[in-house]
Amino acid sequence: PAPAPDATAPGGVVVHVVGAVGTPGVVRLDAGARVADALAAAGGGTPDADLGALNLARTVTDGEQLRVPVVGEQLAAAPDGSAPDDGLVDLNRADATALQELPGVG
Template sequence: MKFFTKREQIVILLLVIIVVFIIFFNLYNKNVTLNKKTNLEEITLDDLEEIDEGKPKDENEAEEIIMVHISGQVYKPGLVQLKNGSRVIDAVNSAGGLKSEADLDRINLAKKLADEEKIYIPKIGEDNDIIDEVEISDGGSSSNSSGNKSNKININTCTKEELMNLPGIGEVLATRIVEYRESRKFNSIEDIMNVSGIGNKKFENIKDFITVK
């Protein structure tokens, strides 16, 4: 039997090592390629959907939002955010619903709303003369010019919502006025300046719209 020489054995061993290395290298490249392909598929199927969701929608697809101010006989008067095309009933629901004193015969719940619109829900038996610069939701306006002194609210008996319709009077000041008159009566319109936060400038803005009679 012929045996390989030592030199031949070394050559054969080197060849075997080379073949094994080539096989291993090819397997490694296949695994890397497979992993890349798998990751690409995962991104295509899953991640790209999340990326698309994060992209801003086309202006035509974006839902238009309007802001409406509602006051009067609702439980949560103030600003409400609605979808474009909403109606008075939607604003009422966003404001907590109608109070039992609301005069349904003087409002149109089906009226469509526009951005920056003001809605006033009157009280049953409420005199139109005390509604100053507010929009009756049946589409008619009860607003008056700022120089008209015939339509005034009695600061001793009016509601907080009516006070909030005065120029520059928000919910905080309206609450202070109500709290003040609970312990004492306004004997003159100038007495309203005794309420914290109402100075000469603010009084000048509201004096033509208030009375104590």
């Protein structure tokens, strides 16, 4: 296994990539990196990965876990109504606390 990335280095993010990827684990990326970058750093998707379930263009955040599902696997929704890997909030189901977390709200 590769050594753990240096989480203290400035200007980057550390993401834990799990699921249907070639090399699951912790990856260090440049600030502003996208889900596609994290996926590539983890060895890419396996043949059974459901990449259509992810928003590959979404910017990743430091400290997040990115789960790559296999085809047919259901990703659980977060309690605030957001999908776990796309960063979106369902405005119809989100509570006031979740809405306060949206940029420009609250």
